[in-house]
Amino acid sequence: MLKEDKNVRKLILDREGREGMRAAGRFNAQLMDEVRQHIRAGVTTGEIDRIVQEFTRDHGHTPATLGYLGYPKSCCTSINDVICHGIPDDTVLREGDIVNVDITTIVDGWHGDQSETFIIPPATEEAVAVTQTAFDCLYLAIDAIFPGCTISTIGDAIVAEAKRRGFSVVREYVGHGLGRVFHQPPNIPHFPDRRSRQQKLLPGMCFTIEPMINAGSRFTMLDKSDGWTVRTRDGKLSAQFEHTILMTEDGPEILTLTEHGPSKGHRFNGQP
Ligand code: MF3
Ligand code: CO
Ligand code: CO
Numbered sequence: 638m639l640k641e642d643k644n645v646r647k648l649i650l651d652r653e654g655r656e657g658m659r660a661a662g663r664f665n666a667q668l669m670d671e672v673r674q675h676i677r678a679g680v681t682t683g684e685i686d687r688i689v690q691e692f693t694r695d696h697g698h699t700p701a702t703l704g705y706l707g708y709p710k711s712c713c714t715s716i717n718d719v720i721c722h723g724i725p726d727d728t729v730l731r732e733g734d735i736v737n738v739d740i741t742t743i744v745d746g747w748h749g750d751q752s753e754t755f756i757i758p759p760a761t762e763e764a765v766a767v768t769q770t771a772f773d774c775l776y777l778a779i780d781a782i783f784p785g786c787t788i789s790t791i792g793d794a795i796v797a798e799a800k801r802r803g804f805s806v807v808r809e810y811v812g813h814g815l816g817r818v819f820h821q822p823p824n825i826p827h828f829p830d831r832r833s834r835q836q837k838l839l840p841g842m843c844f845t846i847e848p849m850i851n852a853g854s855r856f857t858m859l860d861k862s863d864g865w866t867v868r869t870r871d872g873k874l875s876a877q878f879e880h881t882i883l884m885t886e887d888g889p890e891i892l893t894l895t896e897h898g899p900s901k902g903h904r905f906n907g908q909p
Contacts, residue, residue: 644822645839648814648816648821648822648823648839648841648842648843649839649840649841649842650816650841650842650843650883651841654747654816654841654843655841655843655883655885657744657745657746657747658747658748658749658816658843658881658883658892659883659892660744660745660747661742661743661744661745661747661748661749661881661892662749662751662881662891662892662893662894663749663892664696664698664742664744664749665740665741665742665744665749665750665751665881665893666749666751666892666893666894666895666896666898667895667896668689668692668693668740668742669738669740669751669753669893669895669898670895670896670897670898671688671692672685672688672689672692672712672738672740673753673755673895673897673898675688676730676736676738676755676757677730677757678729678730678731678732678734678757679729679730680729680730681725681726681727681728681729681730682714682716682723682725682726682727682728682730682736683725683726683727683728685712685714685725685738686710686711686712686714686725689711689712689740690703690711693711693742698742698743698744699742699743700712700740700741700742700743701741701742701743701748701750701819702741705819708722708724708865709724710724710725711725711740712725712738712739712740712741713725713737713738713739713752714728714736714737714738714739715736715737715739715866715867715875715877716728716730716734716735716736716737717734717735717736717874717875718868718869718872718873718874718875719737719866719867719868719875720807720810720849720851720857720867720868720869720875720877721737721739721807721810721849721867721877722865722866722867723737723865723866724863724865724866730757731757732757732758732759732760733757733758733759733760733761733764734757734760735754735755735756735757735760735764735767735768735874735876736754736755736757737752737753737754737755737876737877738752738753738755739751739752739877739879740752741819746817747816747817748815748816748817748818748819748881749881749892749893750815750819750845750847750879750881750893751845751879751880751881751893752847752877752878752879753878753898753899754768754771754772754876754877754878756768756905756906756907758906758907758908758909759907759908759909760907761907762907763852763874764874764907765905765906765907766802766804766852767804767850767851767852767874767875767876768876768905769904769905770798770799770802770804770850770876771848771849771850771876771877771878772876772878772899772903772905773798774794774795774798774799774806774827774848774850774878775846775847775848775878775879775880776901776902777794777795777798778790778791778794778795778827778846778848779846779880779882779889779891780794781793781794782838782882782884782888782889783888783889784838784839784840784884784885784886784887784888785837785838785839786837786838787833787834787835787836787837787838788823788824788825788826788832788833788834788836788837788838789829789830789833789834790838791812791825791826791827791833791846792806792826792827792828792829792830792833793829795827795828795848796827796828796829799848799850804850804851804852805850805851805853805854805855806827806828806848806849806850806851806855807827807848807849807850807851807855807857807875808826808827808828808855809857809867810849810857810867811824811825811826811827811847812824812825812826812827812844812845812846812847812879813825813844813845814842814843814844815843815844815845815881816843823836823842823844825844825845825846825847827846827847827848827849838884839884840884840885840886841883841884841885842883842884843881843882843883843884843892844881844882844884845879845880845881845882846879846880846882847877847878847879847880848877848878849875849876849877850875850876850877851869851871851873851874851875852869852873852874852875853869853871853872853873853874854869854870854871854873856869856870856871857869857870858870879893880892880893880894881893
């Protein structure tokens with residue numbers, strides 16, 4: 638057997654693995670529903686992090702990011718021009734901000750990973766548009782994939798939509814396989830590249846789709862002072878949504894659907 642085939646086979650979950658991932662996704666989504674209730678002007682990102690940590694521990698589970706490669710907190714909170722990996726601290730959410738909260742938990746050894754961008758009203762038209770675009774790009778990609786499709790199906794759908802709306806797609810940070818491991822193959826770029834045109838999404842594979850959409854140029858800048866925070870180079874806004882997906886024999890299954898969050902087709906607005 639080719640080494641390549643063997644590596645792919647390791648990524649295919651059996652029935653027990655699929656059930657483990659379903660349970661992890663379900664809990665992670667429940668946590669997102671809890672967090673959503675606390676998002677408003679005046680709250681600090683540190684308070685959001687405390688809610689994530691306490692709710693996770695109270696349910697007997699583990700925040701995956703805490704201590705991951707030295708990351709210090711239980712979630713990522715990325716405000717306005719921050720693309721991803723913003724570290725919760727005493728920063729206060731203000732009217733007009735958009736903030737992405739990215740949560741990953743470990744439930745009985747399996748990972749659930751998702752994020753949402755929240756609008757703190759009143760917000761500008763651009764803030765609403767970039768948030769809407771990131772959300773729509775995620776669902777367009779989910780709708781486009783099927784068992785046996787190439788990974789580039791995702792990037793093709795996302796780039797086409799972002800371009801149509803005059804926005805750009807981040808390239809340096811990508812979606813990923815996950816299971817018992819937080820980040821594992823395959824890489825899920827949100828733009829088509831050579832490798833993704835060759836790799837297939839097979840039944841039993843679990844992965845994230847998490848497009849980061851910039852209002853201005855796609856270029857990024859890593860904050861050297863904390864080694865984590867990623868910002869747009871031009872200082873313009875960036876938004877992101879993420880789901881954990883299981884590819885089944887019948888098509889994609891979203892494992893991190895929330896009860897109260899925005900569902901497919903949702904229209905965001907910036908009014909209070
Ligand atoms: N949750 C992020 C993702 O979607 C990863 C965060 S890793 C951290 O893959 F260390 F920055 F928290
Ligand atoms: Co995430
Ligand atoms: Co992820």
